Amino acid sequence: xRKLLCLFLLFSGLVAAAQLQSPEQFLGYKIGxxxxxxWQVVNYFKHVAxxxxxxxxxxxxxxxxxxxxxxxxxxSTAENITNLESIRLNNLRLANLAKxxxxxxxxxxxxxxxxxxxxxxxxSSSEAAMxxxxxxxxxxxxxxxxxxxxxxxxxDPCVNPDGRDRYVNWFNSVVGxxxxxxxxxxxxxxxxxxxxxxxxxxxxNRDWAWQTQVESQQRIVQYNQWMPQVHVDYHEQGINxxxxxAPAAQPYHEAITKWQRDFQVTIGKNHAKYFDRNGWxxxxxxxxxxxxxxxxxxxxxxxxxxxxxxxxGGGPAGGLGANTDEGDTLTLYDRAIxxxxxxxxxxxxxxQNAGNLIKEFRSFFNMAVSGGIGEYKSYVIKNxxxxxxxxxxxxxxxxxxxxxxxSGSGNGKGYNYHTGKEEAFSVGSNDxxxxxxxxxxxxxxxxxxxxxxxxxxxxxxxxxxxxxxVYGLTAFASKANIPVGAKQPAAAITNTATDxxxxxxxWEGVYTAKAVAALLQKGIKLRYxxxxxxxxDQNFASGSVIILKKGNESLGNKLWDMxxxxxxEKNVQLHAVNTGMVDKGFDFGSSRxxxxxxxxxxxxxxxxxxxxxxxxxWHFMEKELGYPVTLINATDFxxxxxxxxxxxxxxxGNYRFLNDKxxxxxxxxxxxxxxxxxxxxxAVLQLSRQDWSVIKQRxxxxxxxxxxxxxxxxxxxxxxxxxxxxxxxxxxxxxxxxNSHPLMFGYPNYYYTLKQDDIVYDYIxxxxxxxxxxxxxxxxxxxxxxxxxxxxxxxLVFGVQDMGRGTVTYFTDNILFxxxxxxxxxxxxxxxxxxGQ
Numbered sequence: 086x087r088k089l090l091c092l093f094l095l096f097s098g099l100v101a102a103a104q105l106q107s108p109e110q111f112l113g114y115k116i117g118x119x120x121x122x123x124w125q126v127v128n129y130f131k132h133v134a135x136x137x138x139x140x141x142x143x144x145x146x147x148x149x150x151x152x153x154x155x156x157x158x159x160x161s162t163a164e165n166i167t168n169l170e171s172i173r174l175n176n177l178r179l180a181n182l183a184k185x186x187x188x189x190x191x192x193x194x195x196x197x198x199x200x201x202x203x204x205x206x207x208x209s210s211s212e213a214a215m216x217x218x219x220x221x222x223x224x225x226x227x228x229x230x231x232x233x234x235x236x237x238x239x240x241d242p243c244v245n246p247d248g249r250d251r252y253v254n255w256f257n258s259v260v261g262x263x264x265x266x267x268x269x270x271x272x273x274x275x276x277x278x279x280x281x282x283x284x285x286x287x288x289x290n291r292d293w294a295w296q297t298q299v300e301s302q303q304r305i306v307q308y309n310q311w312m313p314q315v316h317v318d319y320h321e322q323g324i325n326x327x328x329x330x331a332p333a334a335q336p337y338h339e340a341i342t343k344w345q346r347d348f349q350v351t352i353g354k355n356h357a358k359y360f361d362r363n364g365w366x367x368x369x370x371x372x373x374x375x376x377x378x379x380x381x382x383x384x385x386x387x388x389x390x391x392x393x394x395x396x397x398g399g400g401p402a403g404g405l406g407a408n409t410d411e412g413d414t415l416t417l418y419d420r421a422i423x424x425x426x427x428x429x430x431x432x433x434x435x436x437q438n439a440g441n442l443i444k445e446f447r448s449f450f451n452m453a454v455s456g457g458i459g460e461y462k463s464y465v466i467k468n469x470x471x472x473x474x475x476x477x478x479x480x481x482x483x484x485x486x487x488x489x490x491x492s493g494s495g496n497g498k499g500y501n502y503h504t505g506k507e508e509a510f511s512v513g514s515n516d517x518x519x520x521x522x523x524x525x526x527x528x529x530x531x532x533x534x535x536x537x538x539x540x541x542x543x544x545x546x547x548x549x550x551x552x553x554x555v556y557g558l559t560a561f562a563s564k565a566n567i568p569v570g571a572k573q574p575a576a577a578i579t580n581t582a583t584d585x586x587x588x589x590x591x592w593e594g595v596y597t598a599k600a601v602a603a604l605l606q607k608g609i610k611l612r613y614x615x616x617x618x619x620x621x622d623q624n625f626a627s628g629s630v631i632i633l634k635k636g637n638e639s640l641g642n643k644l645w646d647m648x649x650x651x652x653x654e655k656n657v658q659l660h661a662v663n664t665g666m667v668d669k670g671f672d673f674g675s676s677r678x679x680x681x682x683x684x685x686x687x688x689x690x691x692x693x694x695x696x697x698x699x700x701x702x703w704h705f706m707e708k709e710l711g712y713p714v715t716l717i718n719a720t721d722f723x724x725x726x727x728x729x730x731x732x733x734x735x736x737x738g739n740y741r742f743l744n745d746k747x748x749x750x751x752x753x754x755x756x757x758x759x760x761x762x763x764x765x766x767x768a769v770l771q772l773s774r775q776d777w778s779v780i781k782q783r784x785x786x787x788x789x790x791x792x793x794x795x796x797x798x799x800x801x802x803x804x805x806x807x808x809x810x811x812x813x814x815x816x817x818x819x820x821x822x823x824n825s826h827p828l829m830f831g832y833p834n835y836y837y838t839l840k841q842d843d844i845v846y847d848y849i850x851x852x853x854x855x856x857x858x859x860x861x862x863x864x865x866x867x868x869x870x871x872x873x874x875x876x877x878x879x880x881l882v883f884g885v886q887d888m889g890r891g892t893v894t895y896f897t898d899n900i901l902f903x904x905x906x907x908x909x910x911x912x913x914x915x916x917x918x919x920x921g922q
Contacts, residue, residue, distance in 0.1 A: 105136040105222065108215040116212050117418025118405070120253045123153055123246040129215050130158050130242055137222045139163040140233075147303030150284035153246035155303060160221045160238040162230070165194055172196075172237060173311055179443065180312050180389060180450040181524040182487070191447060195439035196313040197432055198239040198390075200381055201424075203290045203318060205248020206280035206401035209420035210319035214242040216425040221432075229429070232436035239313065244300065245282075245289050252280025256404060264405035266414050268324075273402045278696035280401065285708070286700025287903070290318065291377075291546070293384035294532065295905030296485045297704070308385075309487050314442040315391045315435050318381030319424055321399040325410045327366035328423050329396035330356045333382070334374045336540045340458065340527045341375055341386050344445045348391050348438070355434040359426050376539070377546035378531045379905075387527045389449040391442070395427050449527075456522035456566065459530035461500070463567035465493065465510060466517040467559040471626070471831075474594025474657075476517060477575060478907050479556045488525050488532075492570035493518035499563030500535055502553045503819075503835075505865065510561045518569045535562055536866045547815025547839065549867030550905075554817045554837040557908030578656050582645035585661040587673070590652070592628035592831045595709065595907075598914040600655040601630055602712040605683040607647060610636035613919060614678050615827065618670025620662050628830025628919065630681070631673060633665070679922055684731040684761070686917060689740070691718030698736035698765065701901040705910060712917070722748060727755050732917055737766035737899070743775065753777045757889030761921040763913075765896045770844060772893065779853045779886045780895055783845045813877070815841050816867025820857045820882050827919035828856045828885055828894065831911050837865065838882055838898045839906060843873050845880035846897055857883030883912070885920055892921035 109115050111129050121129075134143035140163060147155040159169060176196060178189035199217070201210040218240060221229045243249055252275060260272045267273075278286050283298055292301040322329065331349035353369050360367050373394050375383050385392030399407075399420045406416040435442060456462055468476045483490055493512040501508045512518065521529055531537070532552050539548060553560035590597050592613070604611060612631040617624065637644050652659050665673035672678075686706065690699045699716075706714040714734075717725055722742040733755075742748035753775070756762055764772050772778045820836045822829045829836070836857055848855050862878045869877065886893040894916045900909025 105224075106132065107219055107223075115418070116216055117416060117421050120208060120256055120405070120417070121212060121215070122253050123211075123243055123250050126211050126215060126242050127154060127156060130156060130218065133218050133222060134158065140166060140222050141218070142166055142169060146307045147300065149247045149300055151247045153250070155244075155246070155300065156242060157307060158218060158240045158242065160218060160240065161194065161233045161236065165233070165237055169237070176312055177310075179447045181454050182312065182450075189447070191440075191443050193443055194235050194237045195315065195435050195442045196237045196239065196311060197315040197317075197435045198241070198308070198311070198313040198385075199317050199319070199428055199431070200241045200244050201319050202242070202249050203244040203381060204281045204288070204320060205245045205250070205283075206252040206275060207319075207321035207399070208249060208252060209321060209397055209399055209403070209417055210424045211243045211249060212417065212421040213319070213424035213428060214240060216421065217428045220425075220429060229432070232432050234436075235439040236432060236436045238432055239311065241304070244304065247284045248280045248282055252401065255280070260405065266404075266406045266408045268402060268407060272404045273407060275401045277692045277694075278690075278699075282696060282700060285704040286696040287704065288697060290320070290381050291379050291903060293381060294379040294486065294528075295482070295903060297904040302485070305485065312388060313385070313390050314446050315431060316381065316385035316393070317428070317431055318392075318394050320394055320396045321403065321420065322396045323400060324398055324402055324407050324415055326396070326398045327368055328360065328398065328427075329368055329371070329373060329394070330427055331393045332369055333394070334371050336544060337375045338378075338383070338387075338531060339538050340530055342445075342449065345386055345391055348442075348445075349393065351438070352391070352393065352431060352434050356427050356430050359430055363426075365423065372545065374545050376537070376544055376548070378528075378550065380546075387531050388525065389446050389527070395424065397423050450524050453524050453526035454522055456526070458526040459521060459534065461530070461534065461562040461564055462521045463497070463499075463563045463565060464519040464521070464529070464533045465497065465499065465512055465561045465563065465567065466519070466553065467510075467561075468513070468515040468517060469559070471591075471593050472558060474596045475556050475558055475907065478595065479552060479558065480517065480575070482552070483519070486525065486528060488519065488529055489523045489572075490517050490519045490569070491572045492516070493567055494570070495567070497561070497563050497565055497567055499561035499565075502535055502551070502560045502562070502865070505535075508561070512567065518567050520566070520569045522566065533562065539868055544814050544868070547841065547867065549815060549817040549839070549865075551817070551866055554865060555905065555907055557832070557837060578653065578658050580649040580652050580659040582649040583661065584645065586663045586665060587631055587633040588645075588648060588659045588661055589625055590630040590632070590657060590659065591625060592630060593626075594831065595910045595914065596655055597630070597657050598911060598918070599709070599711055600652050600657045601681070601918060602710050603651045603655065604632070604648065605681065606712070607651070609640070609644070609647065611681040612673070612678050613681055613830075614671065616670055616677050616825075618667040620664065620667050623660060623662075625660075626831070627825060628827070628915070631678065633673065636680075681918055681922060682731070684917060685715070685729055686712065686732045686734065687715045687717050687725070687730045688734045689719045689722070689736070689738070690716045691720055693719050693740055694736060694738035695767075698738065698899070701899075701904055702734055702736050704904055705901055705913065709904070709910070710914065723751075727760070730755075730760065732761045732763060735762065735764045735768035735772075737768055740768065740771055743771045749775055753888070756891035756893060759890040761891055761916075762893045763896070763916045764893065765901075766899055769846075769895045769897050772895070773846065777888070778893070779849050779851065780846050780881060780884055783847050783880060813840055813843065813867070813869045813873055815839060816869050817865045818859055818877070819863040819865055821860055822857045822883070823854065826854055826856045826885065827922075828854075828883060828912060828915050830915050830919060836912070837908060838900075839902050840877065840898055843876060844897065845876060846884075846895075848879075848881055849884050849886065852888070853884055853886040855881055855884055857881075894920055
């Protein structure tokens with residue numbers, strides 16, 4: 086009987102192998118001669134899984150905003166696939182992350198995770214993914230079968246299906262019978278917003294740690310359940326750039342281990358062997374550094390893996406073929422075959438070094454739990470009465486990243502993030518303590534360290550992101566081990582509707598703003614107080630939202646049920662009041678208490694607008710705040726229905742209509758009649774050039790070099806580093822704010838801003854308010870070139886102009902940066918709901 090079973094299994098395997106098709110056979114065309122839409126990429130992976138079930142498991146792990154499926158394919162030997170769940174659990178034990186106490190087995194397969202097409206218009210990698218999975222299961226390829234004996238390969242064939250299809254569908258609609266390699270041909274000029282980003286115009290490669298997007302949220306759940314030893318992120322760059330692979334460029338974050346650095350070199354040498362054999366050009370150790378924590382290479386590195394970015398020339402201008410400066414034609418096939426080669430090379434070198442990968446992976450996490458990562462051993466987040474919503478948001482981020490935390494008690498000494506000094510502190514019962522001795526200690530260090538060390542200031546991204554600044558919280562970093570108590574589960578707030586004179590919502594965070602947005606959409610009339618008030622020992626700060634029966638008579642006895650239901654859903658506390666007479670402050674009938682009218686909000690998008698900047702506003706309004714926003718193309722400015730717009734948001738961009746005097750005056754006329762304009766970043770710079778704007782860019786002389794007769798003499802090879810002294814690629818400054826102004830309701834008298842440019846604006850002298858200013862050079866974290874240290878002070882950061890019956894709100898810095906800059910979101914809500922009401 087056993088013999089018959091073996092013969093049956095052998096026969097079944099031969100039949101399946103006979104049915105297995107190569108990508109060319111399945112699709113009907115050679116990879117690289119046509120673009121494959123996402124559904125066909127998925128169908129090919131399904132085909133492989135159906136015909137080689139012993140070696141491939143396909144799992145849908147999520148769905149995109151546009152309802153496209155997200156898949157992972159697990160490829161290995163039949164034995165490994167049968168024991169896949171045991172391998173996963175053992176891998177978590179190696180990382181000290183398993184819930185059981187079983188000892189891990191170090192004689193385990195290495196896990197290699199390959200992520201394709203995170204940028205939708207960098208299309209060649211999904212084509213390469215089909216070649217790669219076929220090579221791994223092809224019965225004729227005995228070499229890959231050897232690699233899979235001690236390796237489990239996880240493939241995500243397309244991280245960003247919405248962006249990929251946006252590009253592929255466009256390209257297929259404009260290409261002719263034959264592709265045209267001339268770069269001036271239309272097929273090399275994709276329209277706004279391009280396919281790089283996801284549905285909401287977000288760059289998913291910068292969202293790993295923050296997980297603001299649905300694709301990231303679903304993917305990182307899976308990633309943290311597997312914790313691979315090797316992760317590769319596939320990309321494309323400019324047409325004329327050769328292939329890039331590891332080792333990466335400096336700066337490396339100091340938390341990256343010597344083993345991780347050295348193994349990048351090992352992998353790079355293996356790739357070079359194949360590229361040399363084929364005569365292909367490549368480069369290493371340039372451009373792509375390992376610092377910012379939210380990339381597809383750095384996030385895995387900070388989680389114990391060998392994380393790498395591979396970059397192939399091509400990108401959105403590549404099409405099916407494009408002329409290069411060297412007179413060659415770079416084809417989609419070329420691009421795909423290069424990615425295919427590095428994919429197999431990565432699996433090969435991982436297989437050859439599987440034992441060391443497992444051993445060093447284990448060592449990484451043993452070092453983490455022993456407290457051997459970084460100088461700070463504990464981080465304390467103060468949770469005062471007004472901090473609850475911000476702390477709640479922070480804990481949600483920690484949970485997403487698997488970072489452990491708990492309660493604490495006692496006293497300590499540590500670095501005060503606000504003052505920048507070592508100070509004594511006490512740990513209250515509501516405070517949060519995060520230990521530096523836990524499996525994800527490296528992530529804790531990277532996300533919480535007050536100021537990351539830079540060995541090279543020429544970086545690819547921002548240089549500061551410490552979470553206490555991002556969330557606007559009082560915090561301490563201590564070199565002492567502060568005991569961590571049990572994790573306190575957040576209690577759900579339950580409001581019970583009772584008949585009262587009114588209810589008050591304390592304006593303390595985005596959760597409350599969500600409740601206000603929902604109440605306004607239900608037609609419930611709201612008021613807010615522009616000054617603090619007290620009723621029967623209850624203190625309410627400026628911006629507190631008041632809900633009264635007055636004005637809501639049409640809702641009758643349904644009012645309080647509706648209000649409590651919304652507030653329960655948004656998890657915010659209602660405070661009952663039984664009188665409109667306050668003990669301190671102004672009564673509810675005072676002129677200092679204003680109606681909140683549900684504003685009709687419009688957002689300019691399209692050509693000339695930064696797609697990422699527009700996406701930040703769009704995503705926040707629609708997916709977080711839950712408030713409707715109308716998207717209008719900037720080129721349709723003249724067709725806008727101004728009678729149906731109360732608030733107009735101009736994200737960073739270059740607006741043609743502002744260069745047209747008549748159109749700019751039309752905008753000014755709308756503001757004077759009561760319109761409320763909200764401008765961010767470069768939109769502010771454009772507005773500052775209008776005659777009617779009250780803010781102006783400050784013109785500063787170069788005080789450092791003006792006395793140096795040789796200031797114009799530069800060395801060519803130092804051309805990149807010579808520009809550094811006059812830049813700030815993303816640093817954190819303390820801003821002094823006027824929290825009596827509606828723009829700053831819910832804030833203390835300071836705000837932490839992320840500054841990414843050297844532009845400084847003069848203070849508003851009349852017809853406006855200097856709501857947020859930098860009075861002195863008050864940098865807290867990140868890199869700032871020495872030439873800017875005398876410049877970034879005595880300037881306006883946030884301002885409001887009174888203009889007729891309307892207002893202009895100026896955000897010179899990005900308060901919604903990648904939607905992870907949590908502390909700026911309430912300010913944006915203030916601009917929408919309060920300013921100019």
